[in-house]
Amino acid sequence: MKAVYALYTDPDAAQLAVDALRAEGVAERDIVVMSSEPFEEYEFSHRDKATWLHWIAGGGGLLGMFAGYLLTSTTQQLWPLVTSGMPIVSTWPNTIIVFEMTMLGAILATVIALFVTASLPSRLSQLYDNAVTQGYILVGVDGPSDELAARLDRALASVEGGQVKSIA
Amino acid sequence: MAHRWGMVVDLDRCTGCEACVTACHAENNIPTVGAAEAARGRAMHWIRVERYWEGEFPEARLTFRPVLCQQCDNAPCEAVCPTYASHQTDEGLNAQVYNRCIGTRYCANACMYNVRFFNFFHPQWEKPLQLQLNPDVSLREAGVMEKCTFCVQRIKAAKSEARAEERELVDGALQPACAQACPAGALVFGDLNDPESRVARLSESPRGSKLLEEYGAEPKITYLQRQGWHEPDAQ
Amino acid sequence: MNRTRNNPLADDLVRPLFHTSVWFYGAVLVLATVVLAGAAAWGYQLWYGIGVAGINWPVFWGFYLTNFVFWIGISHAGTLISAILRLVNARWRRPVTRCAEVITVFALMIGAMFPIIHLGRPWLAFWLAPYPSAREIWPNFRSPLVWDFFAINTYLTGSLMFLLLPMIPDFALVRDRSTGWRRRIYGALALGWQGTTKQWHRLESGMQIMAIAIIPVAVSVHTIVSFDFSMATVPMWHSTIFGPYFVAGAIFSGIAALIVAMAALRKLLHLEAYLHPVHFENLGKLLLLMSLLWAYFVFAERLTVWYGNEHSEMAVFWATQRGEYAPLYWAMVVCNFVIPFPILALRQLRTIAGTVVASFAVLIGMWLERFLIIVPSLAHKPLPYTWGDYAPQPVEIIIMVATFAAMILLYMLFSKFVPIISIWEMKVGNQPHPPVVTEAEDELAGLWRARP
Numbered sequence: 048m049k050a051v052y053a054l055y056t057d058p059d060a061a062q063l064a065v066d067a068l069r070a071e072g073v074a075e076r077d078i079v080v081m082s083s084e085p086f087e088e089y090e091f092s093h094r095d096k097a098t099w100l101h102w103i104a105g106g107g108g109l110l111g112m113f114a115g116y117l118l119t120s121t122t123q124q125l126w127p128l129v130t131s132g133m134p135i136v137s138t139w140p141n142t143i144i145v146f147e148m149t150m151l152g153a154i155l156a157t158v159i160a161l162f163v164t165a166s167l168p169s170r171l172s173q174l175y176d177n178a179v180t181q182g183y184i185l186v187g188v189d190g191p192s193d194e195l196a197a198r199l200d201r202a203l204a205s206v207e208g209g210q211v212k213s214i215a
Numbered sequence: 216m217a218h219r220w221g222m223v224v225d226l227d228r229c230t231g232c233e234a235c236v237t238a239c240h241a242e243n244n245i246p247t248v249g250a251a252e253a254a255r256g257r258a259m260h261w262i263r264v265e266r267y268w269e270g271e272f273p274e275a276r277l278t279f280r281p282v283l284c285q286q287c288d289n290a291p292c293e294a295v296c297p298t299y300a301s302h303q304t305d306e307g308l309n310a311q312v313y314n315r316c317i318g319t320r321y322c323a324n325a326c327m328y329n330v331r332f333f334n335f336f337h338p339q340w341e342k343p344l345q346l347q348l349n350p351d352v353s354l355r356e357a358g359v360m361e362k363c364t365f366c367v368q369r370i371k372a373a374k375s376e377a378r379a380e381e382r383e384l385v386d387g388a389l390q391p392a393c394a395q396a397c398p399a400g401a402l403v404f405g406d407l408n409d410p411e412s413r414v415a416r417l418s419e420s421p422r423g424s425k426l427l428e429e430y431g432a433e434p435k436i437t438y439l440q441r442q443g444w445h446e447p448d449a450q
Numbered sequence: 451m452n453r454t455r456n457n458p459l460a461d462d463l464v465r466p467l468f469h470t471s472v473w474f475y476g477a478v479l480v481l482a483t484v485v486l487a488g489a490a491a492w493g494y495q496l497w498y499g500i501g502v503a504g505i506n507w508p509v510f511w512g513f514y515l516t517n518f519v520f521w522i523g524i525s526h527a528g529t530l531i532s533a534i535l536r537l538v539n540a541r542w543r544r545p546v547t548r549c550a551e552v553i554t555v556f557a558l559m560i561g562a563m564f565p566i567i568h569l570g571r572p573w574l575a576f577w578l579a580p581y582p583s584a585r586e587i588w589p590n591f592r593s594p595l596v597w598d599f600f601a602i603n604t605y606l607t608g609s610l611m612f613l614l615l616p617m618i619p620d621f622a623l624v625r626d627r628s629t630g631w632r633r634r635i636y637g638a639l640a641l642g643w644q645g646t647t648k649q650w651h652r653l654e655s656g657m658q659i660m661a662i663a664i665i666p667v668a669v670s671v672h673t674i675v676s677f678d679f680s681m682a683t684v685p686m687w688h689s690t691i692f693g694p695y696f697v698a699g700a701i702f703s704g705i706a707a708l709i710v711a712m713a714a715l716r717k718l719l720h721l722e723a724y725l726h727p728v729h730f731e732n733l734g735k736l737l738l739l740m741s742l743l744w745a746y747f748v749f750a751e752r753l754t755v756w757y758g759n760e761h762s763e764m765a766v767f768w769a770t771q772r773g774e775y776a777p778l779y780w781a782m783v784v785c786n787f788v789i790p791f792p793i794l795a796l797r798q799l800r801t802i803a804g805t806v807v808a809s810f811a812v813l814i815g816m817w818l819e820r821f822l823i824i825v826p827s828l829a830h831k832p833l834p835y836t837w838g839d840y841a842p843q844p845v846e847i848i849i850m851v852a853t854f855a856a857m858i859l860l861y862m863l864f865s866k867f868v869p870i871i872s873i874w875e876m877k878v879g880n881q882p883h884p885p886v887v888t889e890a891e892d893e894l895a896g897l898w899r900a901r902p
Contacts, residue, residue: 081645082645082650083874084645085650085878087654091647092647092650093647095646095647095648098655100652100656100659101655104663119591122580122589122591125586125588126586128299128303128590129293130294130299130302130303130590130592131303131592132288132289132290132303132433140591140592140597143600143601143670143674144597144600147597147601147670148600148604150604150667151603151604151607151608153659154604154607154608154611154664154667155607158656164652166642166649167618167643167649179626179644180622180625180645181626256506256507256508256509256838257501263835265835282833291683294590294681295593295594295595295682296590296593297577297578297589297590297593297595297599298578298589298590315577317570317574317575319569320510320511321594321678321682323510324511324682324684325681325682325684327683327832328833328836329507333570334499334570335499335500335501335505336498337499356571357501357571358499358500358570358571359571427832427833
């Protein structure tokens with residue numbers, strides 16, 4: 048599998064490199080950008096921003112709420128024991144359990160969805176370069192055809208301040 | 216109709232002799248912890264006779280109040296137990312299941328009468344006292360809570376006896392150890408659901424009141440207040 | 451502009467992971483000994499029975515429950531404060547969040563141990579968990595102790611995730627900087643983090659959701675801890691003020707713990723370039739606010755009781771006000787208000803040293819507060835015949851000291867294995883802002899530059 052990438056120290060240069068790749072006709076989803084911080088102010092970091100995570104968290108919360116309701120009301124009826132003259136299914140205290148289960152559901156759903164959608168844990172891709180955590184911004188394409196690779200090489204090199212590397 | 220066990224304590228009759236305390240210890244296998252531990256507040260008396268002084272010396276008067284589990288309808292000790300060790304039986308007893316108890320001691324804190332006791336250590340009986348243990352009552356290990364049961368073992372026995380003889384329970388024949396031992400007859404035990412029972416009639420007495428009634432726990436023990444007491448020469 | 455200039459920052463913050471002084475080993479040895487002494491004390495208690503502790507009839511709860519409430523309170527330092535600062539996007543939070551969140555996780559673990567230590571039969575503590583068993587009985591969901599079980603588990607899970615998620619990029623950084631066994635361990639911890647744009651977005655929105663979710667959970671945890679008391683009709687426990695009163699007290703002691711921890715880190719790990727006087731100044735202001743709030747709650751609580759003049763409550767009231775607990779009560783007032791208020795109110799005194807002194811006072815004062823809530827009430831229940839007292843026994847004191855040692859030890863070890871300041875979040879803070887944002891740049895911005 049081939050891969051072409053370049054390392055930049057300057058996020059502006061990385062932005063130019065991403066633009067250059069786009070100009071070469073590389074599809075948005077094939078452009079890989081890796082960095083040691085989010086760079087929220089730059090356009091290149093806005094890719095993949097759309098997310099269902101909030102809805103998933105809400106769904107997890109609803110699931111937790113339902114589980115909490117079932118847990119409390121059914122187990123109280125399984126072996127109905129009277130305490131302190133309270134009703135067998137005591138709504139007020141049960142609300143506390145339902146609340147905690149709701150929040151637990153939301154938290155667990157968020158974490159699981161985060162791990163799945165961010166593909167964690169996984170092996171490092173062949174594109175990965177230790178320089179990323181040293182502060183370099185990696186812009187590259189994984190697995191281009193030979194002909195495309197050569198063009199991308201030139202496109203990335205056209206941006207000043209980058210070190211172009213390729214994996215055969 | 217289900218039974219609803221209750222008691223009446225006539226404060227006018229109580230002499231503070233503590234025969235009830237002794238009888239309770241013997242009947243229910245309650246360990247004695249020794250003087251040193253008792254001084255640290257580890258004594259266990261399912262029934263105790265509270266002693267209060269009224270007035271100033273030399274006009275002081277000594278009064279007694281036997282206090283045992285009030286078997287509340289809305290017992291504050293029950294709901295706080297995380298494991299249902301403390302709960303209400305269908306005969307209105309405030310039951311404590313020793314095997315379920317994990318020893319949070321929350322019930323004892325929630326009880327405003329302080330009639331729940333904790334086994335701080337494994338119970339011990341000096342020889343030959345172990346020979347007088349009641350085989351009908353289980354021993355409690357360290358770390359569990361215990362309390363007055365209204366001598367539930369006697370209730371069970373009397374009920375099965377009555378069932379075997381195909382008759383109703385006789386009011387007054389069934390008594391917990393404390394009531395049985397009381398020489399003054401200050402403690403009256405019986406079924407509150409039987410309107411003819413002594414306990415039901417006495418609990419309707421105008422002298423009757425509940426201990427710490429304002430907490431709303433609805434105890435099943437009624438205290439009959441002392442009546443006005445006059446020095447002979449005051450008349 | 452050279453982005454790799456951030457490397458000195460990473461060098462500084464990663465250094466403790468690779469270099470360990472002999473003092474560190476010495477301190478670990480001493481602390482571990484104390485922790486082991488605590489474990490031995492617990493073993494002794496398990497063997498002989500809970501009677502070796504000072505609890506008695508009628509004071510069935512003592513030091514263990516005091517420490518439980520205290521440590522759960524300390525746990526409100528981290529996650530709650532960090533989540534609030536994240537949501538309001540306070541820039542000065544960046545070096546503070548992780549060292550705060552760690553306090554939460556460890557304090558919760560320690561705090562949650564105390565209800566187990568205090569059980570009569572601790573080996574059965576798992577009966578609080580809801581699971582189908584041969585006993586066919588489920589936990590009693592009406593019991594505040596079961597609420598505790600659920601609340602603490604939710605809070606611990608949430609706080610742990612809140613702490614661990616932003617650590618992943620830093621684990622990746624350490625992975626890339628190390629070799630051998632370190633590389634393997636941190637590689638596994640980094641879970642294959644590469645810093646793709648997608649991963650960054652997911653991490654950031656995940657953290658945002660977690661920050662929103664964790665705030666109500668944190669509030670609920672200490673409210674439920676307060677319910678352990680206020681649900682019982684014990685004089686001066688049965689009060690509706692307890693929920694907010696406990697939450698405010700928890701945040702109060704939590705901030706104090708955070709200030710002490712930050713001052714220690716700054717000194718011992720030489721983080722002067724990251725933890726600035728302004729952090730202590732800001733947290734000091736927050737501590738001042740909580741001190742005032744605490745005084746307000748105590749006044750409201752005491753006034754209500756005094757005015758109501760209910761006889762069993764007044765017994766507790768006078769026992770704390772001028773009876774046998776009065777020395778502790780007034781010490782608490784001094785520690786929680788008289789000392790911290792002037793220090794934190796005067797700008798000249800609100801220095802690093804000043805805030806640390808105030809924080810130590812608050813920690814002592816808040817511990818006393820928990821003790822004074824629990825013990826005097828139990829010692830003065832409605833029937834005067836049943837009044838009692840309480841004196842802690844050596845086993846309780848040893849276990850308590852051991853948990854303080856355990857907290858310091860865990861914190862030290864953590865700072866040895868994980869960068870205690872979030873490196874990637876510091877880098878974000880260092881970024882020069884594009885022109886649109888520059889106008890909003892406030893005076894503090896200069897502080898986020900790791901190097902001049």
